[in-house]
Amino acid sequence: MTVDGRSTGTTTRYERVIEILDQAAGASTADYGRRGPFWRVPLPELLDLQVHGVRMIAPAGSAEACPCCEPESRAAKSGLILGLRGEAPFDGSRFPPLPWGGGRVSQEDISFISDWIDDGCPAEDRQTTIAAKGEVSTELEEIGGGNFEPDLCNFEVYEGTPNEYRYEHGELKQRSNLDCMTETQVDRLRDAFRELYKLNKWPEDRRSFNNQALVHQNHCQHGWERFLPWHRVYLYEFEQTLQDFARDVTLPYWDWTMLQYVPSKPQDGQVIPTAFKAFLTRASLIYLENATPNIPKPQCDILLAEMIEPGYRYTRLTEFFAAVGKMIGPQYTAGDYRKRFIDALLAANSLWYPLRYPAQYQKDKKPVTVEQKFHYHYPTGEDMEQIRSLRTFRDFGGGSLYNDSFGFLDQNPHNTMHIWTGGQNPEYVDPTLPPGDVSRTRNRGVEVRGRRFHTREDMYQQPMFGDMLSNLTASYDPVFWPIHANIDRTWSEWQQMNPHSLPADLDAVLTPWSYTIRDTLDWTRFGYEYVKCSYIVPVGLSTPVGRFVSKPIDLPKPARGTFRQAEVRLHRVPQLPRSCFIRVFLNLPDANANTSIEDPHYGGYLAIFGHGPCIGGPGHCEVPPKNSRPYDLRPRSHNTPRNHRINVTKAARRLLEEGASSLQITLVVIGADYNEDNELLRLDGVSLDLLD
Numbered sequence: 001m002t003v004d005g006r007s008t009g010t011t012t013r014y015e016r017v018i019e020i021l022d023q024a025a026g027a028s029t030a031d032y033g034r035r036g037p038f039w040r041v042p043l044p045e046l047l048d049l050q051v052h053g054v055r056m057i058a059p060a061g062s063a064e065a066c067p068c069c070e071p072e073s074r075a076a077k078s079g080l081i082l083g084l085r086g087e088a089p090f091d092g093s094r095f096p097p098l099p100w101g102g103g104r105v106s107q108e109d110i111s112f113i114s115d116w117i118d119d120g121c122p123a124e125d126r127q128t129t130i131a132a133k134g135e136v137s138t139e140l141e142e143i144g145g146g147n148f149e150p151d152l153c154n155f156e157v158y159e160g161t162p163n164e165y166r167y168e169h170g171e172l173k174q175r176s177n178l179d180c181m182t183e184t185q186v187d188r189l190r191d192a193f194r195e196l197y198k199l200n201k202w203p204e205d206r207r208s209f210n211n212q213a214l215v216h217q218n219h220c221q222h223g224w225e226r227f228l229p230w231h232r233v234y235l236y237e238f239e240q241t242l243q244d245f246a247r248d249v250t251l252p253y254w255d256w257t258m259l260q261y262v263p264s265k266p267q268d269g270q271v272i273p274t275a276f277k278a279f280l281t282r283a284s285l286i287y288l289e290n291a292t293p294n295i296p297k298p299q300c301d302i303l304l305a306e307m308i309e310p311g312y313r314y315t316r317l318t319e320f321f322a323a324v325g326k327m328i329g330p331q332y333t334a335g336d337y338r339k340r341f342i343d344a345l346l347a348a349n350s351l352w353y354p355l356r357y358p359a360q361y362q363k364d365k366k367p368v369t370v371e372q373k374f375h376y377h378y379p380t381g382e383d384m385e386q387i388r389s390l391r392t393f394r395d396f397g398g399g400s401l402y403n404d405s406f407g408f409l410d411q412n413p414h415n416t417m418h419i420w421t422g423g424q425n426p427e428y429v430d431p432t433l434p435p436g437d438v439s440r441t442r443n444r445g446v447e448v449r450g451r452r453f454h455t456r457e458d459m460y461q462q463p464m465f466g467d468m469l470s471n472l473t474a475s476y477d478p479v480f481w482p483i484h485a486n487i488d489r490t491w492s493e494w495q496q497m498n499p500h501s502l503p504a505d506l507d508a509v510l511t512p513w514s515y516t517i518r519d520t521l522d523w524t525r526f527g528y529e530y531v532k533c534s535y536i537v538p539v540g541l542s543t544p545v546g547r548f549v550s551k552p553i554d555l556p557k558p559a560r561g562t563f564r565q566a567e568v569r570l571h572r573v574p575q576l577p578r579s580c581f582i583r584v585f586l587n588l589p590d591a592n593a594n595t596s597i598e599d600p601h602y603g604g605y606l607a608i609f610g611h612g613p614c615i616g617g618p619g620h621c622e623v624p625p626k627n628s629r630p631y632d633l634r635p636r637s638h639n640t641p642r643n644h645r646i647n648v649t650k651a652a653r654r655l656l657e658e659g660a661s662s663l664q665i666t667l668v669v670i671g672a673d674y675n676e677d678n679e680l681l682r683l684d685g686v687s688l689d690l691l692d
């Protein structure tokens with residue numbers, strides 16, 4: 001290249017490209033897929049070279065565009081320029097910016113390399129820079145290689161359910177706290193329940209909701225050592241049926257001691273989870289306008305404005321119809337109109353149930369509390385702690401014939417929550433009793449004989465008590481499942497504190513299945529664990545992540561102040577070639593190797609022992625593909641990617657108590673030399689898990 005006819009440089013442009021990249025890379029040891037510094041390969045090889053499937057120099061002639069668009073340059077399509085600029089896929093979504101482990105290249109030098117590519121990647125022409133006053137200059141900006149702080153790659157939280165991710169990788173799925181689930185997760189649960197309801201039209205299909213509920217009616221175990229093992233299997237079998245239709249769905253649990261339920265005065269609290277309350281949707285109005293008899297459109301418009309758009313949820317059917325009567329007239333709350341509204345409510349929320357009267361009780365025709373009616377009290381946090389403090393399974397879960405005892409967990413909370421959610425129908429009228437005679441109502445259970453469960457006509461009935469009040473009908477109410485999931489969760493927590501306290505008769509068979517009590521002792525063999533809530537941040541194993549920084553993870557209000565433990569989990573970390581330890585910081589995205597572990601944002605650390613160089617031939621250290629051969633009975637390879645957990649409870653609790661509503665995860669990888677190592681860590685994902 002010349003200025004005013006004079007040669008202005010002694011270095012070729014190609015040599016300057018290599019020099020720029022060398023300076024930026026510094027002491028980085030990135031291998032770029034076992035190629036080392038790829039820009040140092042012979043130029044003909046560089047023109048065709050790919051790094052993890054991305055071509056570094058776009059082929060000649062790749063700049064064409066459609067006639068209506070400006071042509072995109074060859075450089076703009078080259079992976080090298082995309083990587084130096086930090087553009088996708090080098091924006092942290094798949095790979096960190098180039099060069100890995102070094103410093104960023106200045107915009108001026110990126111433009112220099114871009115021009116060189118657009119000029120055809122010549123090997124021999126000389127480079128020159130023009131000083132501001134027109135003088136020739138060969139001074140070049142130095143880039144601080146090893147001191148570079150890489151751009152933060154803010155990884156997005158997974159939009160699907162966490163169980164979708166776990167299912168794909170064979171991890172334990174999670175049963176979550178019902179009040180901490182997203183509306184999307186609750187809707188997935190509703191959809192799965194609907195599929196089982198649809199099967200009721202085939203009476204012999206064992207997957208139908210009716211047949212699933214009949215198992216409890218015919219085989220349920222209470223009052224002895226089989227209570228907890230039997231219900232653990234029952235939950236598992238029902239959950240498996242749900243997963244036949246929605247593989248990522250699990251049964252959530254209802255923690256009735258949370259603050260919104262006001263355990264000390266529960267009639268003034270939320271009473272039942274919001275997900276199980278009654279509501280109408282816009283689709284409900286379309287149905288009601290076309291039903292027989294139909295609700296006129298003007299009345300539907302009133303419901304839209306006063307009930308649906310504000311998003312009202314109704315704990316009890318009596319409250320719903322009281323609102324309907326006030327909004328559009330009492331004539332729409334009785335007879336066939338009442339039935340059509342029940343149809344619409346069932347269609348809108350498959351978790352709602354019309355034969356449920358939570359916390360509604362009467363005595364002498366006056367509203368009373370559960371204590372006044374049944375002499376049970378709502379289970380408080382103190383009650384649950386007392387139960388967890390028991391030391392023998394006999395006292396906790398029930399005793400055998402020779403050591404007889406009705407387990408405390410089986411009494412309160414179990415029995416109480418059945419009574420609490422079942423309740424008493426305030427509109428019930430017993431035609432066999434004289435007016436005012438209530439002498440025979442105290443112990444009257446739900447009528448079972450001759451009743452066809454889950455027909456639509458059954459849903460219109462007005463029984464004295466809700467179905468949850470009798471173990472013969474309880475499992476027909478969807479609220480049965482989160483109550484029993486919380487009972488199972490309590491047992492799992494107690495097992496961890498008392499691993500040697502076991503139920504009697506471990507070889508007893510739990511009918512109608514072939515499981516024994518012994519089979520139920522390890523709940524993880526059934527493929528689940530309990531968490532309050534969980535958030536997955538996918539990463540990908542294809543390349544080192546550099547520094548990991550998640551986007552802020554918004555936490556639901558019920559989860560912020562009541563979790564027992566907070567964990568950051570690293571998913572499917574392969575054997576790393578070098579040892580390192582990984583520090584976790586919360587809400588400190590610019591943390592680095594120099595950030596003090598005394599910083600209040602420091603969460604904890606994890607140490608990983610390096611694998612070292614492979615001692616074998618090609619493929620020696622590769623993990624055999626899962627199910628590669630049907631009769632390969634060998635245990636898993638010792639090189640199988642592993643999951644790691646870091647307890648960050650102290651830092652998470654401090655930040656949330658100070659007013660934070662979200663948590664952002666930063667991982668800092670530190671090598672054996674105590675310097676940050678941005679070319680080592682590979683992992684498939686990161687999660688934040690809160691445990692009760």
